[in-house]
Amino acid sequence: MAKMVLIEAHPLLRLGLWQILSKLDDVWEIEGMGLADVSKADGVHAGADLLIYGLPVDTDEAWSALHEIQRVLTPKRILLLTDVMPLPMPVQGLPGASVYGCLMKTASVEILEAAIRLVMAGGQCFPSEQALQAPAQAVCALPARDADDTAAKGAMPVSAGAQLLQITPRQYEVLVLLARGYPIKTVSRMLNISVATAKTHACTLYQRLHVKNKGEAVYAALQRGATLEWHEPNGRDVDAGQIYGRKVG
Numbered sequence: 001m002a003k004m005v006l007i008e009a010h011p012l013l014r015l016g017l018w019q020i021l022s023k024l025d026d027v028w029e030i031e032g033m034g035l036a037d038v039s040k041a042d043g044v045h046a047g048a049d050l051l052i053y054g055l056p057v058d059t060d061e062a063w064s065a066l067h068e069i070q071r072v073l074t075p076k077r078i079l080l081l082t083d084v085m086p087l088p089m090p091v092q093g094l095p096g097a098s099v100y101g102c103l104m105k106t107a108s109v110e111i112l113e114a115a116i117r118l119v120m121a122g123g124q125c126f127p128s129e130q131a132l133q134a135p136a137q138a139v140c141a142l143p144a145r146d147a148d149d150t151a152a153k154g155a156m157p158v159s160a161g162a163q164l165l166q167i168t169p170r171q172y173e174v175l176v177l178l179a180r181g182y183p184i185k186t187v188s189r190m191l192n193i194s195v196a197t198a199k200t201h202a203c204t205l206y207q208r209l210h211v212k213n214k215g216e217a218v219y220a221a222l223q224r225g226a227t228l229e230w231h232e233p234n235g236r237d238v239d240a241g242q243i244y245g246r247k248v249g
Contacts, residue, residue, distance in 0.1 A: 002120065005045055005073060006032040008054035008081070012179050013105070013222050017052070019215020024113050035065050038072055050120055051075035054105065055082045063090040070098060079119050081105045085127060101125030106223045109216055161226045171205040174198060175221060178214040179228045 006021065008014035011034065018032040031045060035056070051073060055062040069075075080087075080102040087102060100119040103112065115125040162172040170191070177187045188198035206212065209220045221228055 001029050002049040003047070004028050004030045004050045004052065005048040005075065006030060006052045006054075007035060007038065007069060008032070008052075009035050009056050010054070010222070012218055012228050013054065015179065015181070016215050016218030016222060017054075019213065020109055020112070020219055021052075021116075023213070023215070024116070038065070038069055041072055046072070046074050048073060048075045049077065050116065051078045052116075053078055053080055055080055057083060059088045077119055079103065079115060079125070081107075087127075102127060109211075109219070161221075161228070164226050165205075165209065165221055165224060167205045167208050168201075171201045171208075172226075174201045175205055175214075175217055176228050178202065179218045179221075 004021065006014060006018055008017060014032050014034065018030060021028070021030050031048075033041065033045075051069065053066060053069065056065065066078075070078075075098065077100045078098045079100060081104070082102060083105055085104060101115055101124055103115050103125065107115070118125050158169045158172050158176075161176075162169040165172065165175075167175070170193075173191055174187055177190060178184075182190070184198050184202065185195055187202075188195045191198065193201075202214070206214075206217055209217050211217045211220050218228065
């Protein structure tokens with residue numbers, strides 16, 4: 001069985017990608033982790049057939065972390081996922097012996113699957129040469145996302161998220177809870193609706209997002225700019241487990 005490791009700093013995007021990848025092929029063993037988990041990884045994760053690495057927005061952090069990932073996990077092949085093109089290159093260039101491809105994080109599920117299959121077969125999947133060969137000074141051209149910017153992006157009311165995705169506020173609430181891994185029965189209880197109604201909302205939002213399951217829905221929502229964070233009008237972010245006064249065990 002082929003071993004695949006997914007490293008993505010954004011927990012919801014990582015969850016969405018993991019759910020998508022886990023359904024693509026039953027001969028892949030997939031492990032997901034954040035950047036902070038790399039140093040704690042044991043020998044079980046070393047020597048993966050494929051590492052899918054979601055590059056952080058901070059360019060310096062992205063490339064320094066890649067070197068640490070290679071040292072600890074020694075993957076056979078690496079597929080990079082990036083937020084921007086042209087790809088800001090490290091001064092020393094890509095570690096060509098390991099990096100087999102690069103895709104935008106906004107790529108469709110079909111393109112992602114095709115790229116993975118190509119790389120796993122020993123092929124390469126890169127954008128045009130111009131998209132990769134950014135000037136050296138571009139390495140520092142992208143500002144890191146600061147705390148204020150992150151907070152602003154996290155502060156998305158339900159109504160704004162629903163409008164962005166062109167779904168109803170209730171469907172957005174269902175999606176937020178599904179993104180956190182809650183089963184549909186728990187979602188129905190937290191929103192004080194029947195299980196059948198919760199399932200209907202889920203099916204309808206899948207149709208509107210043109211996806212097949214909650215993993216693809218999370219991925220599609222984040223691609224479109226939704227934060228999938230719960231935010232009250234008073235400015236306080238809400239833990240999904242505390243919605244409507246219910247604590248989920």
